[in-house]
Amino acid sequence: MASEKSSSDLTLLDFWVSPFGQRVRIALAEKSLPYEYVEEDLLAGKSDRLLQSNPVHKKIPVLLHGGKPVNESLIIVQYLDEAFPDTPSLLPADPYARAQARFWADYVDKKVYDCGSRLWKLKGEPQAQARAEMLEILKTLETELGDKEFFGGEHGFGFVDAAFAPFTPWFMSYEKYGEFKVAEVAPKIAAWAERVGKRESVAKSLYSPDKVYDHIGVLKKKYGIE
Missing domain, CATH: 1.20.1050.10 (Glutathione S-transferase Yfyf (Class Pi); Chain A, domain 2)
Known part of the structure; x- marks a missing residue:
């Protein structure tokens, strides 16, 4: 199945208290998708990895899937529904x-x-x-x-x-x-x-x-x- 082949290649760039990042974490948990969590210390500055992954808004969260960045939390959650269709969908079918x-x-x-x-x-x-x-x-x-x-x-x-x-x-x-x-x-x-x-x-x-x-x-x- 698609998720079994590729879900292990997920990395989340995030900041611990961000409600926007947390909604992505909730979605990943609902779908039981394994991922690497990378904490961005936003109070100290933004990492080169974050700036390169989201050069337009320069914000977390960023989901890296196979090294490709997906930005904006609601878009990320929708992406997870589409990229892993064999996991529980957060959006209804209708x-x-x-x-x-x-x-x-x-x-x-x-x-x-x-x-x-x-x-x-x-x-x-x-x-x-x-x-x-x-x-x-x-x-x-x-x-x-x-x-x-x-x-x-x-x-x-x-x-x-x-x-x-x-x-x-x-x-x-x-x-x-x-x-x-x-x-x-x-x-x-x-x-x-x-x-x-x-x-x-x-x-x-x-x-x-x-x-x-x-x-x-x-x-x-x-x-x-x-």
């Missing part, structure tokens, strides 16, 4: 359902990280605006989740779950800086976060909320944010 999954994963990509970053970077009115935006983001995602166990619905744990799950350890920091509680704003999202955190692929790929909070503290010092 074209419309696939389009919807891509839409919501893209929504997470464009909204959550940027808004969350503004919560801890900004003060005063700009921070208040970020807080209001985050509350709307969580409510919007809760509406999409509805009463489903996972965003994948009948498909089960899927593409959107893998995309969003890495942000759940950041919730505590968002709550502290934004002065709100996810469980009060979006209780179904809070319950989903608890469920998804118990999944083996997720649990082995993420770090604790305390470690994420400490990392934000390091970033605030690095960038001179009081």
Whole structure:
């Protein structure tokens, strides 16, 4: 089978706390694909290997498959579905359902990280605006989740779950800086976060909320944010 011949030739260039890299790790775990993990110390600088593998954006994660780079986390996850079709697919088979999954994963990509970053970077009115935006983001995602166990619905744990799950350890920091509680704003999202955190692929790929909070503290010092 294809994956048995080539899955051992996978290398992931990543940074430990990156939610974008973690979604790739979750996908690899869901598919039981072996790979070499290479930690990029982004706080110290970017390696030549990373810069050569992703010369356009110069960012992690980068998946090397047989030495060929695949960039951008959501593209990497889709690539894994296509390159290893004999492994569990994170995208549903139905074209419309696939389009919807891509839409919501893209929504997470464009909204959550940027808004969350503004919560801890900004003060005063700009921070208040970020807080209001985050509350709307969580409510919007809760509406999409509805009463489903996972965003994948009948498909089960899927593409959107893998995309969003890495942000759940950041919730505590968002709550502290934004002065709100996810469980009060979006209780179904809070319950989903608890469920998804118990999944083996997720649990082995993420770090604790305390470690994420400490990392934000390091970033605030690095960038001179009081």
